[in-house]
Amino acid sequence: MAGGGAKGERSLEETPTWAVAVVCFVLVVVSILIEYVIHLLAKLLTKRNKRALYEALEKIKSELMLLGFISLLLTVGQGPISNICISKAVGATWHPCNKEEERESYKKENNSSNSDDNKGHRRLLSISDLGSSSSTSIRRALAAAGYYDKCAEKDKVALVSADGIHQLHIFIFVLAVFHVLYCITTLAFGRAKMSKWKKWEMETRTVDYQFSHDPERFRLARDTSFGRRHLSFWSRSSVLLWIVCFFRQFLRSVPKVDYLTLRHGFITAHLAPQSQTKFNFQKYIKRSLEEDFKVVVGISPTIWLFAVVFLLFNTHGWYSYLWLPFLPLFIILLVGTKLQVIITKMGLRIQDRGEVVKGNPVVQPGDDLFWFNRPRLILYLIHFVLFQNAFQLAFFAWTWYEFGIKSCFHDKMEDFIIRISMG
Structure with a gap:
């Protein structure tokens, strides 16, 4: 784009009209095909009553429109910006x-x-x-x-050369594409993990399950399956609690006993007792995941601000490759540990209400178990992690494309390894 008057380059005055028409035709056809695919996807989601995913698709369309405005501003402002000295x-x-x-x-x-x-x-x-x-x-x-x-x-x-503005234009597009792909991949992995819970859900309809979970049966809280997993000497110590929960997230973050206990607590709190064998808790969790997907798929003004800050940090001497990619890793490990701590604290609440429980232990989630009494804060942190990971991979792909694999953006092998592995 820059250097339009460079030697060997032609303006539209010297370009065949058929060449201009062919390029415009291809661009129009590609744009129409993309719009048609999005329209078909929206109809499919509406037909299957996937309201949350439909709203997520609308957010993606809004992001594409925002990218169009950014593209227009960069194109129109390329000359004036490059003339700022x-x-x-x-x-x-x-x-x-x-x-x-x-x-x-x-x-x-x-x-x-x-x-x-x-x-x-x-x-x-x-x-x-x-x-x-x-x-x-x-x-x-x-x-x-x-x-x-x-x-x-x-x-x-x-201030920024015309070529620099063009490259920045490409980076913003690459970043948006990587963020959407990262969110879709995360949704796919989440649904794949939840598919394993289907057999647990089907088990709740069997006679064996109803017999082993007799609502008239009295047991000590610590003798239940949920109690044996969470009620131990370490659960009363804040330090040991966080240490044990930190390592638990690497093994089985959602074991069968936790799933069934949370299911029972949810139905007891929100539905009639006879719904224990009728309500499909796994499908409810799937719908909840889709609702959360609406939040993480968007790029809010705050997230765009973080993108600007991350670009600022890629300065020589700041060694951002040694600490910036580890920020999302730290956050996601902290979130995973916190969720494990919340489940254990719900088990402690059962014991605090009495040593003996009737039927299944009933957990009672509360906003006070979360940071600052705000459960959605965890969702925002996950949103930030997804964006930061997408940023790292997009930045790597962009610098590789624009400046080659051996450039000062990742001239050290450690930079290459850290960005890819952490992303």
């Missing part, structure tokens, strides 16, 4: 690469200026403050190529 001293700060790497990069570009393979690499990297001789030679090279640099005449640099 700043001093070389300011332009030399907060670079993703150090000065030596930038010099080597521009030497390679000058030596291979006629090579199409290297076209577009490193254009986001500022060339300011590389020394007067280097700056002069670069301006001469640009002039020889027919590129007019307005800021170079003032001995300044552009």
